[in-house]
Amino acid sequence: MTSPFVPGPAVRIAGTPGGPLAGLTFAAKDLFDVAGHPTGGGNPDWARAHPVPTRHAWAVQRLLDAGATLIGKTVTDEVSLGILGENPFDGTPLNPTAPDRVPGGSSSGSASAVAQGLCDTALGTDTGGSVRVPASFCGLYGIRPTHGRLDLGGMMRQAPSSDTAGWFARDADTFARVCQALLGEPAAELPTRLVVATDAFGLADDETAAALRPMVCRLSALVRDVREELLAPPGLSVWARAQRTLQSYEAWVTFKDWIDRENPRMAWSVARNLALAATISEPEREWAALTRAEARGRLAWLLQPGTILCLPTTPFPAPRKGLPLPVLSPLRARITCLAAHGGLTGVPQVSIPGAHVGGLPVGLSILGARGTDATLVAVAKALGCGR
Amino acid sequence: MTSPFVPGPAVRIAGTPGGPLAGLTFAAKDLFDVAGHPTGGGNPDWARAHPVPTRHAWAVQRLLDAGATLIGKTVTDEVSLGILGENPFDGTPLNPTAPDRVPGGSSSGSASAVAQGLCDTALGTDTGGSVRVPASFCGLYGIRPTHGRLDLGGMMRQAPSSDTAGWFARDADTFARVCQALLGEPAAELPTRLVVATDAFGLADDETAAALRPMVCRLSALVRDVREELLAPPGLSVWARAQRTLQSYEAWVTFKDWIDRENPRMAWSVARNLALAATISEPEREWAALTRAEARGRLAWLLQPGTILCLPTTPFPAPRKGLPLPVLSPLRARITCLAAHGGLTGVPQVSIPGAHVGGLPVGLSILGARGTDATLVAVAKALGCGR
Numbered sequence: 001m002t003s004p005f006v007p008g009p010a011v012r013i014a015g016t017p018g019g020p021l022a023g024l025t026f027a028a029k030d031l032f033d034v035a036g037h038p039t040g041g042g043n044p045d046w047a048r049a050h051p052v053p054t055r056h057a058w059a060v061q062r063l064l065d066a067g068a069t070l071i072g073k074t075v076t077d078e079v080s081l082g083i084l085g086e087n088p089f090d091g092t093p094l095n096p097t098a099p100d101r102v103p104g105g106s107s108s109g110s111a112s113a114v115a116q117g118l119c120d121t122a123l124g125t126d127t128g129g130s131v132r133v134p135a136s137f138c139g140l141y142g143i144r145p146t147h148g149r150l151d152l153g154g155m156m157r158q159a160p161s162s163d164t165a166g167w168f169a170r171d172a173d174t175f176a177r178v179c180q181a182l183l184g185e186p187a188a189e190l191p192t193r194l195v196v197a198t199d200a201f202g203l204a205d206d207e208t209a210a211a212l213r214p215m216v217c218r219l220s221a222l223v224r225d226v227r228e229e230l231l232a233p234p235g236l237s238v239w240a241r242a243q244r245t246l247q248s249y250e251a252w253v254t255f256k257d258w259i260d261r262e263n264p265r266m267a268w269s270v271a272r273n274l275a276l277a278a279t280i281s282e283p284e285r286e287w288a289a290l291t292r293a294e295a296r297g298r299l300a301w302l303l304q305p306g307t308i309l310c311l312p313t314t315p316f317p318a319p320r321k322g323l324p325l326p327v328l329s330p331l332r333a334r335i336t337c338l339a340a341h342g343g344l345t346g347v348p349q350v351s352i353p354g355a356h357v358g359g360l361p362v363g364l365s366i367l368g369a370r371g372t373d374a375t376l377v378a379v380a381k382a383l384g385c386g387r
Numbered sequence: 388m389t390s391p392f393v394p395g396p397a398v399r400i401a402g403t404p405g406g407p408l409a410g411l412t413f414a415a416k417d418l419f420d421v422a423g424h425p426t427g428g429g430n431p432d433w434a435r436a437h438p439v440p441t442r443h444a445w446a447v448q449r450l451l452d453a454g455a456t457l458i459g460k461t462v463t464d465e466v467s468l469g470i471l472g473e474n475p476f477d478g479t480p481l482n483p484t485a486p487d488r489v490p491g492g493s494s495s496g497s498a499s500a501v502a503q504g505l506c507d508t509a510l511g512t513d514t515g516g517s518v519r520v521p522a523s524f525c526g527l528y529g530i531r532p533t534h535g536r537l538d539l540g541g542m543m544r545q546a547p548s549s550d551t552a553g554w555f556a557r558d559a560d561t562f563a564r565v566c567q568a569l570l571g572e573p574a575a576e577l578p579t580r581l582v583v584a585t586d587a588f589g590l591a592d593d594e595t596a597a598a599l600r601p602m603v604c605r606l607s608a609l610v611r612d613v614r615e616e617l618l619a620p621p622g623l624s625v626w627a628r629a630q631r632t633l634q635s636y637e638a639w640v641t642f643k644d645w646i647d648r649e650n651p652r653m654a655w656s657v658a659r660n661l662a663l664a665a666t667i668s669e670p671e672r673e674w675a676a677l678t679r680a681e682a683r684g685r686l687a688w689l690l691q692p693g694t695i696l697c698l699p700t701t702p703f704p705a706p707r708k709g710l711p712l713p714v715l716s717p718l719r720a721r722i723t724c725l726a727a728h729g730g731l732t733g734v735p736q737v738s739i740p741g742a743h744v745g746g747l748p749v750g751l752s753i754l755g756a757r758g759t760d761a762t763l764v765a766v767a768k769a770l771g772c773g774r
Contacts, residue, residue, distance in 0.1 A: 088652050260712045263655050265475050271658030325647045
């Protein structure tokens, strides 16, 4: 089972003729409502407990209105809880850049479908890294927009204070076109200052950090001023802990009623995380909320007008499929260390194809201040066009 | 899905002709090995990770040698963790005495098959109540033998310091015949003293305690001397907490390697219990072990030679199927309060059809000192014959 699409009747809805995305095809992660089709959420007991939607999610409607044609709904980690893309109910969508590796998750099927060329773009969600990580592992462009910028109507929620809707593309031009349609503004001016996050590069594998250096040089050439800084002075691991605390507890609150009512089947790792989340104490959550406030302050200071920051999207390329949990857990923890700032602070982030390590793709990420999504798209376009 | 038998190819193995159980049929919970058939353990990811057995479990072989014919393998709660008999992968076996009620678990299919008359007896396992509870809910005779008395070879383990193999029958004569074959001794002499456990009757629903009174009177008539005592002076809830601590932690140790390797799919409630078990601290386990030692002392004192003790097997008849977890949890907790002494102390217990409450069966249980299993069988026979 390696199809990126969920089982069931085919989904195909033509886009509005003559729109700016006419001729493009897209898929939607099975967390987005498509009228007349159940939203599966990656879990066999979700759809039964929820009505079949009667209208499209905002992002689906927006792409249809812009002229893109919906060609399928894609596999996701269960209820978006997962970062690797291995779903024991629906299977692991193929990572075409490395068939023995995971595609990354939770927007696994969307990344897989785009990477395989089955569609031009695909909607995903990113709460703790679920667009950025599969973009890195599958060699794609991917965006996590500014938190709160897009209408998330009709999108299954996980942790509302971190949830975003994002998307993937194979090339910079398509990526920019889709971004313009969904963000509602064209690519903006290029930034003038670049911060290189030394702690983030330090946490990556040596080969990954080294492989990304040429792309960092190309990025540096776009700006006037480059400096090195710590992204997270208290430690990326401390930020990751705060984000895990806030996100897990919010996810528990989100899913508790469904769980109580349905006692759903889940992969052990997903159930375990929710079960432990339910035991998180209020003092721990208070600490995490303060850490979030500090992290937001840090990023506001780092990302002053005209400034972007770069870091490896993931500390290494895609791990092998089917690794046992004790091997996966530390890998997952390190991935989270490079992704946690997104959910914690809400700043936008674009991951671009950054390098290959041993033949496997890995992404370089660019952050900007809240609301500067279009600047990041401009950077992706500037770097992508020269390739 | 209400079949008591697991899906897959039919299982039928004729017993040795001319044995004492010739003419009887039996089924085995899918925790017992049957050569050439996978042992499913009630979980979709168990069999894949374990070889198909090449020999029968001891108890299966024993029944075959005694002449009984094996006619199927039965549904169980996942990896024997459950007390209600609702398995979301294999379905909930029918409770023929009350089709809208659970059959009880984890030996759900074995109880269901016997209660439906599909076989004469069936093997189950009882770690924390998994034979006694379904016997009560389905109106059957059921035994949890003295811990350590029977060979558990070829039986999937859960918590070795509490695990036992038990069985069910519809009538006292069949029950006594099967007991003789498996225990290796005939029914013994009747006891002379009865202890009525006042705390256990106090924890039962009023209607259940009242409905069981006539059977307690009949039981009293068999002995010379009747007195009332507390079963658990520190509280049945305290004993239940100790047993839950020991059993859950042992179950976690038992299943940890499989879980780490397979990341299996599980019902939320099962995964949650294991996830929380993994967090049980050593001081808590030490306290539970001391409580076990005290409980064993208490039962040795209560169950002096010639003495039996009676209590309601369950505090109420079978609950409805499909109740949400917040409704089920307190029910499950009360069931555990009346069952925990078994796993905690290892004494044998027989549940007999005790009464009906609102048309639903509920069992009366008889405990004896370790090794007095055959005395309990004699009591069941004496009460059963007069009906």
